[in-house]
Each structure stands twice: as structure tokens, then as C-alpha cells.
Amino acid sequence: MDYETILFDMDGVLLEGYHTDRAVYRQAAAATLADFGIDHGGDPPPDLVAPDTVADIRATCDDLDLPTAPAWAYRERAATTIENESIVAGDRAAFPDADVLETLAEDCTIGVVSNNRHGTVRFVAAHFEWPVDAVRGRFPTLEEFAHLKPHPRLLLGELDRLGAEDALFVGDRRTDVEAAHRAGIDAALLTRSGDPTPGEEEPRFHIESLAELPALLDD
Structure with missing residues (x-):
């Protein structure tokens, strides 16, 4: 699969923990x-x-x-x-398979798009030294809170910022898949437990680890 840009959700995908405590x-x-x-x-x-x-x-x-x-x-x-x-302080850590970003960044533009707050998304990417070209979380406004995924606003903003059209979004919820579809891009659904989350939105790919991505995208 030939994607120029790969976007990742953060919580539960790159960073341990389903959401902010x-x-x-x-x-x-x-x-x-x-x-x-x-x-x-x-x-x-x-x-x-x-x-x-x-x-x-x-x-x-x-x-x-x-x-x-x-x-x-x-x-x-x-x-x-x-x-x-x-x-x-170490209360939340990056998933070990997040190191796949280094490999993917050799050929693709990498971004992070999260419903989490923008200040934390930006901080986390810098703290763990992820090789990302752009990050997007929610800004501290009511307008932003009203347009979280599955609304495509955050994804569309990131795609526009990166000038990307052919992109894949990797998330761990069906709302991530829906957001990708509404933004006009493909989705990969990460289910670390092996059991897909319930919902009607079907992704292009099902994966159980981020480590599967390089081989999957080379097919």
C-alpha cells in the first residue's frame, strides 16, 4: 500500500492508557x-x-x-x-511498538491526531522523541471540544497542514475509523487484545500491534 502520510491516534495507540485519568x-x-x-x-x-x-x-x-x-x-x-x-514522573509510558515510527518515518510523513489536549499531545511527542512532522490535539476552547473525533475536524486540519491526500489513520476505536472515513482517508484499527471493539465502521486494516505496519504497507 502506497501511503505518503500515516497519522496515529495517541492514547491507547502510541501512549499507554485509554485516556487521561x-x-x-x-x-x-x-x-x-x-x-x-x-x-x-x-x-x-x-x-x-x-x-x-x-x-x-x-x-x-x-x-x-x-x-x-x-x-x-x-x-x-x-x-x-x-x-x-x-x-x-513515569505514570504513562510509550508502548514498546511505538518505535516503529522510526522505520515508517524513513518513507512517510508521520503525524499524531488525538482527542487529547493539544498541549499534552505536543509534549508527549517531544518527550518520547517521536519522529513526527506534526501533531494535533484539541485546543482549550468549547468549539474544539464540540468537534472531537468522530467529527473529522482534527484529521482534516492535520491533513491540510501536511498537504497530504493519500493517508492512513491508525486508531484503536471505531470512532477513529469513522473519523478517517469522514475525512476521506483509510483507517487501520489497532486491537491489542485481539478482540476488535464493537461498532459498524470497518477499517481497511485490522492490526494487533504497530509492528505489523511496515510489512502490511509493503504488500
Whole structure:
């Protein structure tokens, strides 16, 4: 297969852990309330810790008399600082097979596209010295949170930045596959357990390790 660009999801694909630990967001939300002078008492509201929608965030901020956009941006940046420090401390590591990036980078443009926060995606790529040409995570805005994968916005932005058309996106969720399809590119679904995640979106390739990619792409 002749792809000029290969894009990777980060959490669960290159970096151990399915997502940012909820405790990180709980700590970030608590810091947000404290710095905005809100004496909430007890745990932060769930919809400031792990909201499902922008509407959830707005409703919670309205209830607390918080300015929504600034509070959300603060919470996102606080979470980035907390998680980056935890990665330096060794709480999350790169998967051993992420070293395949070195081989793939000899012939392809490499990028990382993640629903995680952009500051952490950029930090992780630099920390583990991955040979990537560009990274894209979500920026600390409500607009970005509303357009996470499976919406194709993040992928399309990365493809445009790299000037890429013939690309493959490697992810570990069906939403990654859907995002790739909506962006007009192929997908490889990584299932390290060997059991594909449920869902209707079918990838071009099924793999159980990133180490399979060089041989697969040479076929």
C-alpha cells in the first residue's frame, strides 16, 4: 500500500492508557474553581470534570456563576500541566511498538491526531522523541471540544497542514475509523487484545500491534 502520510491516534495507540485519568480532570476542575474564587465544597461538579457535551459545561458554569469560555480554557490548561508532569514522573509510558515510527518515518510523513489536549499531545511527542512532522490535539476552547473525533475536524486540519491526500489513520476505536472515513482517508484499527471493539465502521486494516505496519504497507 502506497501511503505518503500515516497519522496515529495517541492514547491507547502510541501512549499507554485509554485516556487521561479522571483524577487529572478532577484536580484541574478543583483548581479552576479555586482560582475563580468559587467555594464549591466537596468534589468538583461531574460536568466540569468529565462532560459529555458543551451544553453540560455551559449549564454547570451558569449554575456556578462562572464565565464559561475562560473557565473551560483554564481547566484544559490545568489538566495539561498536571498530566504532563505525571508523564515525566513515569505514570504513562510509550508502548514498546511505538518505535516503529522510526522505520515508517524513513518513507512517510508521520503525524499524531488525538482527542487529547493539544498541549499534552505536543509534549508527549517531544518527550518520547517521536519522529513526527506534526501533531494535533484539541485546543482549550468549547468549539474544539464540540468537534472531537468522530467529527473529522482534527484529521482534516492535520491533513491540510501536511498537504497530504493519500493517508492512513491508525486508531484503536471505531470512532477513529469513522473519523478517517469522514475525512476521506483509510483507517487501520489497532486491537491489542485481539478482540476488535464493537461498532459498524470497518477499517481497511485490522492490526494487533504497530509492528505489523511496515510489512502490511509493503504488500
